[in-house]
Amino acid sequence: MLFVTVDQWPARLLGIAGHPTVETPTLDQIARTGTRFTNAYAECPICIPARRSMMTGTSPRGHGDRVFQPALPMPEGMPTLARTFRDAGYQTAAIGKLHVYPQRDRIGFEEVLLAEEGRGHLGGMDDYELFLTDKGQPGQQFMHGMSNNEYSWRTWHLPEELHVTNWITFAAARTIKRRDPTRPGFWHVSYTHPHPPIVPLASYFERYRARDVDAPLMADWARDPAALPYAVRVAHNYWEQLPPAQLADMRRAVYALCTHIDHQLRILIGTLREEGLLDDTIILICGDHGDMLGDNGLYAKRLMYEASAGVPMLLSGAAGDGRVGTGVTDGRLVGLQDIMPTLLDLCGLPIPESCEGLSMVGEQRREIFYGESLEGAKATRMVHDGRYKLIWYPAGNHFQLFDLDEDLQEMRDLAGDPGHAGIRARLGEALAARLYGEDEAWLQDGKLVGMTEPELVMAPNRGLSGQRGLHYPPIPPTDPAKAVGSG
Structure with missing residues (x-):
């Protein structure tokens, strides 16, 4: 079992998905050997909640995080993906980013080699930073000066072989x-990019430098930032709006990070082949969430638009396993909670009762996919029926409705269209039925009423969105419950 995750990679950022610019030949070929799920989403498009869904087979309601709680351990007693495979006799190893607490909690993996993007303040040693020290570069990981949560960029500042993408690949191949x-074997390989800091290798940026790059989307509903829902205005105002030339170069740099990962995946495939394991290996590749990358003046994740909530989801079965298929696109609604039951199902292992997800190779289909992000005035909730997506912003009781069959780029908001009033009402009822906890205060007689929209006040960004500094000597511990940057 090879389970690969990438961080902050939008579903559409694949050549096989029709993207006009990015090069992803390896991922495209893996899709051709198996199934690409075209309606795959993060239940909560934020790093930690998304990874908890992957590792427990549960929704945010099940695992307890729809915000970003860096000091929240895995639910006590809940079977994890790694522990379930380990208990079934598999050797289990994780290489790269886990984003758990405590930071060295193995959550069932027998071996863990961490690259945690400089989170030494949470305690525990980072294996990638140890590697840099062994190579004579102690504390140098972030001396490029780019933030983990902003959209400035530059090329990588150390020798190519010291890039975190190369290290994760090397460490994973050697583990195999x-x-x-x-x-x-069950190997979880978790790449930290294309999540910022945006620091591609110069050789990969060069291949995009002379190319035309796709322009960011700008829908009519987004042209007046002051008219956006409160939660969207918070996101819009958090990041500086890049001028066109800088925005285009930033997108080139992100595409360079993606192609670099794509090419490194070839080494893992080659290692499996040379070790005589490839035909007997199931491969699943997915993202934890996407990134708006400047579309509609928005950046990063946390929102329920396709670029933020949609994730790549590629599944290639063992040779001859007809349950997965070859060269298939599957439009069923799937989420990160479905990964654990799918992998267990393919290996003929029992699925724990705690799992809320469905096997992606099974016969069951969900009629409604529910997504949620944040709480209070910044909250966003979403339901998707396979064609129509309704997004609800409780602050101001604001709705957006998109017909994704006709408008995958979400350019036309149909929430106010009388011709779609019945669809909006039906999906609104489905959304209301899925609210829980403090969200129930936003209901009146079963109807969505939301809350009063507060005045938008933005705090000064004194920490440059979680900018890292010199990491040698090691940085001191701080309150682990305090989120750094924008999550």
């Missing part, structure tokens, strides 16, 4: 080669 030959 060091396997116990008497046991099946």
Whole structure:
């Protein structure tokens, strides 16, 4: 089992998905050997909640985080993906980003090699930073000066072989080669990019420098920032609006990070092939959430638009396994909670009762996908029926409705269209039925009424969105419950 995750990679950022610029030949070929799920979403498009869904097979309601709680452990007693495979006799290893607390909690993995993007303040040693020290570069990971949560960019400042993408690949390939030959293997390889800091290798940026790059989307409903829902205005005002030339170069830099990962995946495939394992290996590749990348003047995640909530989801089965198929696109509604039951199902292992997700190779289909992000005035809730997506912003009781069959780029908001009033009402009822906890205060007689929209006040960004500094000597611990940057 090779389970690969990428961080902050929009679903549409694949050549096989029709993207006009990005090069992803390896991912495209993996899609051709299996199934690409075209309606795959993060239940909560924020790093930690998304990864908790992957690792527990549950929704945010099940695992308890729809915000970003860096000091929240995994739910006590809940089976994890890694622990379930380990208990079934698999050797389990994770390489790269886990985003759990405590930071060295193995959550069921027998071996963990961490690259946690400089979170030493949470305690525990980071294996990638140890590697840099061994290579004579102690504390140098962030001396490029780019923030983990902003959209300035520059090329990588250290030798190419020291880039975190190269290290994760090397460490994962070596872990595969060091396997116990008497046991099946479960390898989780978690790349930290294209999440900022945006620091591509110069060689990969060069391949995009002379190309025309796709322009960011700008829908009519987004042209007046003051008219946006409160939660969207918060996101719009958080990041500086890049002028066109800088925005185009930023997108080139992100595409360079993506192509670099794509090419490194070839080394993992080659290692499996040379070790005689490839035909007997199930491969699942997904993202934790996407990134707006300047569309409609918005950046990063947390929103329920396609660029933020949609994730790549590619599944390639063992050779000859007809349950997965070859060269298939599957439009069923799937989420990160479906990863655990899918992998267990494909290996013939029992699925724990705690799992809320559905096997993506099973016969069951969900009629409604529910998404949620943040709480209070910044909250966003979403339901999707396979064609129509209704987004609800409780602050101001604001709705948006999109017909994704006809308008995948979400350029036309149909929430106020009388011809779609019945669809809006039906999806509104479905959304109301899924609210829980403090959200129930936004209901009156079963109807969505939301809350009064507060005045928007933006705090000064004194910390440059969680900018890292010199990491040698090691940075001191701080309150682990305090979120750094924008999550």
